[in-house]
Amino acid sequence: MRSISALVRRLRDAEESDDRPVGLTLLAGAIAAAMVFPLTWLFIRASTVDPGRARELMFSMETFDILLNSLLLTGLVTAFSILLGVPLAYLTVRTNLPFRRFWTIAAALPLVVPSYVGAFAFVSAFGPNGEFQSLFAPLGVDQVPQIYGLPGATLVITLYTYPYVYLTTRAALISFDEGLIDAARTLNQGRLKAFRRVTLPQVRPAVAAGALLAALYAISDFGTPAIMRLPVFTRQIYVENRSFGSDYAALLSLQLLAVVLVILALEWRIRSNRTVSGSGSEGAETRVDLGWLRWPAMALPAAVTTLALAVPVWILMLWLQRAGDGYRQDLAFEFVQVANSVSVSAAAAVVAALLAIPVAYFAANHDSVLALVFERLTYVGFAVPGIVLGLALVYFGSSLTPWIYQTIPLLVFAYVIRFLPQAVGSTRTSILQVDPKLVEAGRVLGESSFGSFRRITFPLIRSGIVAGAALVFLTTMKELPVTLILRPSGYENIVTQIWAAQRNALYQYAAIPALLLMVISGLSMVVLLTQETDEPGL
Structure with missing residues (x-):
């Protein structure tokens, strides 16, 4: 109790010196601690293992193989995501790529x-006795290239993570100062050299940010490696x-955490390097003329989006047509699964x-x-x-709070820990855009700190709060490993239905929930991209 009193006194002293509110400080600290505390149980569990x-x-060969496969998968996915995302x-x-508006949206849609x-x-589609083998069988093709293992996992995860690099790089290019390119060209720098010496240093932090997301997704993905038997x-x-x-x-989890920390450190080192700075002004609407290559250039976005979107949609439609074959009551899709997904995600x-x-x-109002x-x-x-x-x-849950273990509240808590940063980032951005003079005016008129927030700040940041909540909702709808591990007994939702169909190799029962997930996420992505106002000529 004495230490707590001392902490409160120090916080009060800080409040007097820099106007930091004690209540808000304690509340923010408690929330941050709650997000981290459960992870300490991994270290507690690992410490109970006999040292020998x-x-x-x-140091077993099995652990070495797991580490090698994880590193190879993460490295390959990150590299290929950059090789696809930056050119796109x-x-x-x-x-002046033809149909740029269409390809802009199509190239981002695999993310959903x-x-x-x-x-x-x-x-x-590509597995033994798959759809492509059936199509080519009349031509004498007995088998198609195997999709399992490291090549298949790399291909699939890359197709659905390169949009991270694509979107971050695209945002950097939209705000890029084209005057730097013009200056380089006047100094007799060729187009390729100007890109390497001017454009690439400018967009490198954005590429690194997108590559980080791709790497974290690859190292943390559970479903794809499990399906690909990697x-x-x-x-x-x-x-x-x-x-x-x-x-x-527990020991493997700690090793995985160590790999994640290394990835974060590498990204921080790349991003913190000094880059070329422009004037901050938006460039003109001039574009690189591809000439006769503008039509062949469409082959890249066409090939990528066909693989990432057309193949899954085609397969899902085939499964939907066969939904009545060999009916299994235990795998039948029910609307209660939608209700469960929506209610828990909400x-x-x-x-x-x-x-x-x-x-x-x-974080937005106190620079400390x-x-x-x-x-x-x-x-x-x-x-x-x-x-x-x-x-x-x-x-x-099983050790400290057995009364909440395998319940909906613990599942919701896990989702909140997992996706709270999405809400924090969106809300913080909105708060930074509020004019401090408006809040000061409210205080001058006699409003308390909470009253000023409720009557002035909150209405101005409401859209940011809603946007963050919507993003948490959509990502929670798709979350697989947390749902499989922590769901209560008998609880089924869209994700568990998809996984049960895959586990039983009865893919037709996954068609409706998979299409539902894709439609909900796709609508949100289209709305996001069509709101861009930076490019009126898009």
């Missing part, structure tokens, strides 16, 4: 397809947890939006180390793979 047993498990962004922003949906669609951290952790190998699962979105407000407000630490702590759950978070909450 831990060394045997950590350049074509849709800086060139859950990778596990794409994975079993590709298995159905032994990686996430798949093995799930298998060990289901077979009651909690010791090995609850997570509301809770995340409410918790994001004090953290975002504190404490504010930065609280905000960054809320991002830990987003960086941690869902399978690791789920396992940590299994230990946390």
